[in-house]
Amino acid sequence: MQIIVSGLIFGCIYGLAALGLVLIYKTTDLVNFAQGEMAMVTTFVSFTFLSQFEMGYTTSFLLALLFAAVFGAIVHQGIMKRLQSAPPLNQLVVTLGLFMVFNGLAGLIWGHKPAGYPQAIKGDSIKMGSVFFTPNEIFVMGITLTLMLIFFVIFRYTKVGLAMRASAQDIKASQLMGIKVTNVFTATWAVGAILGGVAGMMTAPITFLDTHMMFDVLIMAFAAAVLGGFLSLPGAVVGGLIIGVFENLIAFYLSPELKLVYTFLLIIIVLYIRPQGIFGGTQSVKKV
Amino acid sequence: MxxxxxxxxxxxxxxxxRGVSLEVPKGKIISLLGGNGAGKSSTLNIxxxxxxxxxxxxxxxxxxxxRKSAGEMVKHGVIQCPENRRVFPLLTVEENLKIGAYIRKDKNIKSDMExxxxxxPRLQERLQQKAGTLSGGEQQMLAIGRSLMGKPKLLLLDEPSLGIAPILVREIFKIIKEINDEGTAILLVEQNAHMAMEISDYSYILENGRVALEGNSKDLKDNDEVRKLYLGA
Incomplete structure (x- = not known):
């Protein structure tokens, strides 16, 4: 049971990162490989606030998210916007390029030595039944569920959400409704970067803060997104949770080294049975 | 106007x-006719x-x-209902109508939907259905309804008869006339020249990006050249 619960914590982080990927993909039809590195940079920025400026955790956290939003918006306005009508493969290569650039720049600015990163909430474990939770774990789960709920509500019930869904389906028709599609896309990038940033700041206390910290998370987030169908927001989170738990079970019962292999074996099997992913409609299949 | x-x-x-000049007066229906690639849709996109x-x-x-943006044109009440309908297939009928009112801030959106x-009336029956599941004719109705939600002063209709059963075409043209009777000017792009001239006041015929012929729809309909080239008579 304890293993499953620990798995859920990782799952939440994967889910958050996947949520950012899916949101950007759903709206702008683009897979953002730089997502993990943008999250890593955001986490370093929060660390700078914490250690250099000696701000409190909450202030640093919020300022870092503000940074993430601006960062995401700048990447879209400055770079991705120009490539909007480029072939998807070119856009993909550009996000891969950004991945490298951000990784290199972060190394130049913050160095390559891993540093410790504080948890959001310190404190002793709480026992519930036979399972131990640290307050930080509860925080991670709480924030994942809250963010998922918020974005689900925004997407489904607000005017901005409606504009996002419309822009994702038909750019020209959206313009004819008076929607400023480019601004909607920029906002989506900002939100995606925020989600990634949260995932980053949740990851850092577990893995140490260094420029490679998001590699595994990004891969798992991709896996989670694919498992969830890549178009479904709840799917991304559920995919993340499944992968987190599965990975932890494998690491405990079989071998920690092989957890990545087994996780992807699971994904291959799931996608073999349901090519559109668990939550994917028929539409995602046609797209391929 | x-x-x-x-x-x-x-x-x-x-x-x-290549040098298109045309005019849409207040409250009139003007049709813009011509073959494929004559420049009809380009004119609307301009x-x-x-x-x-x-x-x-x-x-x-x-x-x-x-110097205006596409969004500002919508705010000015110049609203295009695009070729091939282009409803948002994954949004419900209701959401499609709501997004038609995207630029509006007033409180009359509900009554305009009524x-x-x-x-x-069919749209009301299908309110919670995804637009992609509607028939071609219903999608055209939804596309026009969506444009109406933006409160057009000038409605630009791009081939509303395209790919629709003839009986529905007649119904849709009747409604276009009704919409016009309530004061909305209409610029109607059509390949179905016969139907378009039937309801419009004035017509322009485009050829290779130029206005080849223009005149009162009644007169044009009796013009021998027009009959031969566009009305198949």
Whole structure:
């Protein structure tokens, strides 16, 4: 049971990162490989606030998210916007390029030595039944569920959400409704970067803060997104949770080294049975 | 109300419009006819500010629109219902109508939706259905209804009869006339020249990006050349 619960914590982080990927993909039809590195940079920025400026955790956290939003918006306005009508493969290569650039720049600015990163909430474990939770774990789960709920509500019930869904389906028709599609896309990038940033700041206390910290998370987030169908927001989170738990079970019962292999074996099997992913409609299949 | 003068436009290197001039007076139905690639849709996209002309002037109620964005045109009440309907397939009928009112901030959106249902009662029956599951004719009704939600002063209709059963075409044209009777000017792009001239006051016929012929729809319908080339008679 304890293993499953620990798995859920990782799952939440994967889910958050996947949520950012899916949101950007759903709206702008683009897979953002730089997502993990943008999250890593955001986490370093929060660390700078914490250690250099000696701000409190909450202030640093919020300022870092503000940074993430601006960062995401700048990447879209400055770079991705120009490539909007480029072939998807070119856009993909550009996000891969950004991945490298951000990784290199972060190394130049913050160095390559891993540093410790504080948890959001310190404190002793709480026992519930036979399972131990640290307050930080509860925080991670709480924030994942809250963010998922918020974005689900925004997407489904607000005017901005409606504009996002419309822009994702038909750019020209959206313009004819008076929607400023480019601004909607920029906002989506900002939100995606925020989600990634949260995932980053949740990851850092577990893995140490260094420029490679998001590699595994990004891969798992991709896996989670694919498992969830890549178009479904709840799917991304559920995919993340499944992968987190599965990975932890494998690491405990079989071998920690092989957890990545087994996780992807699971994904291959799931996608073999349901090519559109668990939550994917028929539409995602046609797209391929 | 709207006036285009000597508009030239390019798609890449293709000289799509070669000096189009036309006028839509308040409250009238004007039809814009011609074959494939004559420049009909390009003209509408110039008016909606989706493409920028190389040359020429474009005025709405006496003010130049050449620096306006597509969104501002919608706010000015110039609303395009695009070719092939282009409803949002994964949004429900209700959401499609709501997004038609995206630029509006007033409180009458609900009652305007009721108004759309009086034109197209079927939409009310299908309110929670995804637009992609509607028939072609129903999607066209939804596309027109969606445009009406933006409170158009000038409605630009691009081929509303395309791919629709003839009986529905007649119904849709009847409603276009009703919409016009309540004061909305209409610029109607059609390949179905016969139906378009039937309901319009004045017609322009485009050929190779130029206005080849224009005149009162009644007169044009009896013009021998027009009958031979466009009405198949």
């Amino acid at each position: 709207l006036r285009l003068n000597n508009i030239h436009a390019f798609y890449g290197h293709v000289h799509a419009l 008016i909606s500010r989706l493409i920028q002309p190389k040359e020429g002037s474009y005025e709405l109620e006496g003010t130049s629109m050449l 108004k759309v249902f009086t034109y197209f």
